[in-house]
Amino acid sequence: MTTDATETSVTDEVVRSLRGTADPRLRELLTGLVRHLHAFARETRLTPKEWERAVAFLTATGQTCTGTRQEFILLSDVLGLSMLVETVHGDRAAGATESTVLGPFHMTQSPVRALGDSIDLVGGGEPCVVSGRVRSEDGAPLPGAVLDVWQADGEGFYDVQRPDTQPPGNGRGLFTADAEGRFRFRTCVPSPYPIPTDGPVGTLLRATGRHPYRPAHIHFIATADGHTPVTTHIFVAGSDHLDSDAVFAVKKNLVQDFDVTDDPALAREFGVPNPFRLARFDLVLERTA
Structure with a gap:
């Protein structure tokens, strides 16, 4: 009826x-x-007119997506939805590394690299060594844990954003922890950077008077048998925009010191110029039930 x-x-x-x-x-x-x-x-x-504009905005968002750009993820990020979903399902054991958003630039497969290799293929940034261990919540090392790493270069751009100046895989690496769960790689200190603003998300940010910047960070996905994978960032202590991340992803426990290190012997061991920046931290995974 x-x-x-x-x-x-x-x-x-x-x-x-x-x-x-x-x-x-x-x-x-x-x-x-x-x-x-x-x-x-x-x-x-x-109103009908407002809904028409919303549909046009969503249509443009989809049309902006490519094989190396995900505008819908970016939209979810700047609306805080990505971080909310992570937070709703982010309960972890005490001491386990906290999760954050995946972000829109995990678009290509990271090349397999050996421990100690550099993911910085173009240079120009401040030399840096990142090292630590992957371990379980009880402190046991996780040999063979896999770390997928990606970051922007020293100027704040990912390889997929500047294919004319960055070779594919720059700033990316797939590492396997050693028998004691240790990892190490060379890179440059990442810079704060603006998320892409030449599409619908940029239009939204300008309309709302928001800045597009993210604090300096390195992305990680850590996985190990018998443990829950974690997708996270490590943020550079002292970076601009730690208190106003455009995608709301900063967590206090994920901010790490990238200390200036003046040690010629250690620089020779790591294969970097002296002085250099050194970041040491552990990635702690929660056991699966």
């Missing part, structure tokens, strides 16, 4: 139409999405 639509009856009708969804979790997600979207439209008195 056909009835005249009202503000609430439309919502109820759509929710009823989802009752036949075979996957119960999909039904739960879609029902919640419909209820919240409809409530938003009622609360804000969303």
Whole structure:
């Protein structure tokens, strides 16, 4: 029987139409999405013209995505949704490394590298050595743990952003920890940088008076048998924008010192000029249930 639509009856009708969804979790997600979207439209008195502009914005966001650029991830990041999802599901054992957002630049496969190799293929930045251990929450080392690492160069750009000046794989590496769970690689100190602003996300930031900058950081995904993988960042202590990250991903426990080190013997051992910057920290993984 056909009835005249009202503000609430439309919502109820759509929710009823989802009752036949075979996957119960999909039904739960879609029902919640419909209820919240409809409530938003009622609360804000969303106009047809405003909704048309929103659809055009989302369309442009999708059209901006390429094989090396993910504008939708960037949109999720700047709205804080990526970090919220991480936080909702980020409960970990005491002492385990905290997770953060994946970010939009994990777009290509990191090349396999040996421990001690450099991921900085172009130079120009401040020399740096990053070292530490991958261990379990009880302190036991995790031999053979795998670390996927990626970062911007000394000027704040990823390889996929500047393929004319950076070779593929610059700032990236896939490392396997040694028998004691240790890892080490050479790089340059990353710089703070602006997220891409030449697309719809940049338009949104300008419209809201927000800056696009991220503090200096290195990305990690650490995995080991019998443990929950962690996707995280290590932020450079003292970097600009630690208190105003454009994607809301900074956590106090992830800020690490990159100490200036004046030690010619250690520089020779690591294969870097002296002085150099040295960052030491552990990545701690939680055991799976």
